[in-house]
Amino acid sequence: MVLATSQDFQTPDSTVTFTADQWVDRLISGQPLLTENPHNVMEVVEILAAYGRVLGDYSKNLLYIANHQFLVLFPIFKYMNGDRSPQKLLRHGLHQRINYEFAEYCMKAMLWHGGGGMDAYLDTPEFVAGARRAIEAKIAGNPIMQGVDRLFSEFLIEQVRMSCYYSNLGQFWTIMHRLFMDLEQAYRDKKITKIIEVVNFVKDGLVANAAVPITYSVTIKGEIYDILPASQGLTFLVDAAIPYVEAVFFRSLPFMGTLSYNAQARMVPQEQDKFVYGALFADPLPAGGGGIPPTLLTQDMLHYLGEDLLAYYRTFGRGEHDLRVKMVVSFQKSMFCVTNGAIFGLAPADPEAARAHYRAWVDRLLTGRLMDVQD
Template sequence: MTTVVSPATPHPFEAVIQRLEQGQSMLPDSPTNLLEVVGILESYGRVLNAYEINLRYIADQQFLVLFPFFKYMNGDVTLPRLLKHWWHDRINYEFSEYCMKAMLWHGGGGLDAYLDSPEFIERANQAIAAKTAGNFIVQGFNKLSPEFLLEQVRQMCYYRALGQFWEIMSRMFLTLADRYYRGEIKSIPDVVHHVKDGLVADAATPITYTVNIKGKAYDIIPKSVGLTFLVDTAIPYVEAVFYRSLPFMGTLSYNAQAQQVPSDQGDFVYGALYADPIPAGGAGIPPTLLAKDMIRHLPPYLLEYHKTFGRGESDLSVKAIQSFQKSMFCVTSAAILGLAPHPWDTADPAERATNRKHFEAWVDRLVESGSRLSRVQD
């Protein structure tokens, strides 16, 4: 008797996995998707440039300033700038701090491990002693609560590390736009490989942090620690900001009795790959701040495209978030390809099978946790 073997049930997102196996993107390739992704990444690159300048300013110039009233001014405190700031005619640096706090809270990577090490604590306490010298009130408070200022230094390290990370990403996205204008970027796979190549090229760039206090330099994160761009900032950033992030105030209750926020930190799914563009366009929700910033820097061709559907310019925040999500699925695809156990174009059947499991695991996580992967397939 002949036994009939039924063919294996195809993966519900087989087309997505096959694109990854071919070195492409979770986002389908189309002229419209290319226009949206490159355009929004050009805008995002300019916004990130502003964010990283401010993050590095805070880390370098506002070190242990407990009431940093002018931290968003980058040292240029003038009446015209203050008026624009109060009128909210400015970059929303609050969003960059939201991302920084997500990274600080979720941790991961060598930076997180180093900030709990005896070496860090010794270096941080030296800087704290220098900064608080002569300030008996703060010194007394620090003796009563020795972890408070130490935690502030940890936060400063994340300001600095995220600033360095975004400096590289900003340059990468703006270079992508330049290549697009020159006709070198012609498809979504081209975008993915541009980002992947950029991640690999800067993988070993050191992450360091030195603060100057009263004319003396204090190495909080010296180069000798060995922290690098890809492993210690890029991968933790994807995990913390693209996947987990933090619940948006006003949409969920943080009251433990309400049980609206997951009790397990690993169950958080509030990142860029999950956000609903409709509530994300509402006031008080962090991604709305990013949307407003990107709208200020949209290239003309993308602005004109957004005017052609929906409500024209009146729902630009929602459209910007939708385009941004598409671009983040491309960036995530680049990271997934870069983390694959073997080159995506390997001819070895065993290596291809191992890669397949790697791609399936990432796609399954996105599907099972309710990301917007299915929505960007349309």
């Protein structure tokens, strides 16, 4: 359904030059991080709609890997979601598929940067004991795996930790998938017409799902083994959403694009919390290059890109021939809206504390591409 023509969304010239204090004032007064205009609304909702559908695919695969590829030493069919038919394998070989590698890339960023209650729990004896029970059950009767476990006693435990992150991110994205689909529907129903409404929709969704429990168990030979038991009280917002935003939106990992990072030459910060390679910082220009995360994501979103957004992209630059760069810019706009929702959702009630809260976020965001995506 075409809601508007591309002519309705002409990009105005960028005139946004707010200072940090002005940004804080804007947030306090309830204004969004992204400039209010009709094409921004269309761009953000349409890209989130495509992203939401991709998240649906990603989350299914992450949960499949967590639940059905548990401690599989060589999971060569992990992207098949259980379907190993020749047709599926052929399509996979011809790259008519979703780039599940991107989901794993995000999962690994979360695993490496940690944060939240799950990260803390994964280092406890309780977790190790639970994981050990599942490992023993899984490798029973498998001398190769038993040998591996005997030789490298921490290896399989670490694999279980990784499976927890597969599951955590899968559960997080399952909820975000539904949230973005609902957002699209609200936009189609004309209930969303402004950026601030997008931000508030995301905030409300995050808050509504904040207490959804994050749990993980695997079934081995008909018996259920709890890896992340409900008794730990891990929840969606604190133990999945916030670590995700920190790990994927802000820090992430230095990836090969047009730059070769040399850690020995101090081109990569020594402290993980100084990393700024996340979605809010990524340079859109290398998108389209082989194998890099922005390319993988945009390739996937392209499967679901709406006609409105496509029509808008056709009106400038190289039309459909630089779609990936344009999609990354749109995606960054949308991620600033999602971050905006999280900032609003986490804001304390006390005015002074709220100002400090906003100031801390703005200081970080201004080092990213906040100013670059304004128009």
